Amino acid sequence: xxxxxxxxxxxxxxxxxxxxxxxxxxxxxxxxxxxxxxxxxxxxxxxxxxxxxxxxxxxxxxxxxxxxxxxxxxxxxxxxxxxxxxxxxxxxxxxxxxxxxxxxxxxxxxxxxxxxxxxxxxxxxxxxxxxxxxxxxxxxxxxxxxxxxxxxxxxxxxxxxxxxxxxxxxxxxxxxxxxxxxxxxxxxxxxxxxxxxxxxxxxxxxxxxxxxxxxxxxxxxxxxxxxxxxxxxxxxxxxxxxxxxxxxxxxxxxxxxxxxxxxxxxxxxxxxx
Numbered sequence: 001x002x003x004x005x006x007x008x009x010x011x012x013x014x015x016x017x018x019x020x021x022x023x024x025x026x027x028x029x030x031x032x033x034x035x036x037x038x039x040x041x042x043x044x045x046x047x048x049x050x051x052x053x054x055x056x057x058x059x060x061x062x063x064x065x066x067x068x069x070x071x072x073x074x075x076x077x078x079x080x081x082x083x084x085x086x087x088x089x090x091x092x093x094x095x096x097x098x099x100x101x102x103x104x105x106x107x108x109x110x111x112x113x114x115x116x117x118x119x120x121x122x123x124x125x126x127x128x129x130x131x132x133x134x135x136x137x138x139x140x141x142x143x144x145x146x147x148x149x150x151x152x153x154x155x156x157x158x159x160x161x162x163x164x165x166x167x168x169x170x171x172x173x174x175x176x177x178x179x180x181x182x183x184x185x186x187x188x189x190x191x192x193x194x195x196x197x198x199x200x201x202x203x204x205x206x207x208x209x210x211x212x213x214x215x216x217x218x219x220x221x222x223x224x225x226x227x228x229x230x231x232x233x234x235x236x237x238x239x240x241x242x243x244x245x246x247x248x249x250x251x252x253x254x255x256x257x258x259x260x261x262x263x264x265x266x267x268x269x270x271x272x273x
Contacts, residue, residue: 053121057085
């Protein structure tokens with residue numbers, strides 16, 4: 001604890017319930033990059049795939065189409081998001097309710113998957129939990145299997161993050177309650193569990209994502225505020241939402257847009273064959 005500010009290490013074990021329908025309606029900024037992610041995802045038609053944090057399932061369904069003779073299992077802790085995922089599921093999809101931190105108990109069988117993937121999820125996991133998470137990923141991968149992840153990296157959402165942290169700090173809430181780390185740090189973690197880059201990568205990618213004011217508010221309400229409000233009582237949580245949205249005009253750019261800079265930590269590594 002630093003004064004009245006909650007540190008990242010005090011992230012709660014579970015987040016407040018998410019609104020699955022609201023989240024599903026605000027994933028467009030992720031879907032823009034589906035093709036680029038798939039282009040770097042080593043998939044074969046009969047692969048068994050584990051999606052860590054499948055969310056509302058729209059991307060998992062796309063992956064399932066790429067492995068018609070295989071299977072895609074989506075792991076997700078939020079029941080309302082799982083309901084959305086099941087509604088758009090393909091026949092070769094299954095789902096498990098649970099956290100990525102609990103892979104050991106949820107998936108006890110080793111070498112069960114050809115590919116483990118995750119998109120825009122692992123910045124919600126404390127950096128202290130990533131070594132164990134990566135060790136479990138290595139255990140679950142078959143020899144020669146691939147791990148492909150993308151999540152918020154160092155420098156992510158700098159403009160809106162300054163606003164969020166300022167409002168939260170005034171309420172005694174958390175500051176930057178995500179894991180936004182750098183490629184060098186993550187490469188060390190990857191190598192410590194025996195995963196290797198080979199022809200893959202651990203890299204940082206900056207992206208300019210387009211938003212108008214309504215879309216930015218939808219993004220904030222559906223997949224951002226929870227990182228802060230989970231630490232606040234109901235009264236302060238509501239004040240946080242109100243105060244942030246009242247200041248959104250500060251985020252408007254000279255061209256009239258509310259576009260944001262995202263920085264993604266991109267990981268493509270494999271278990272040695």
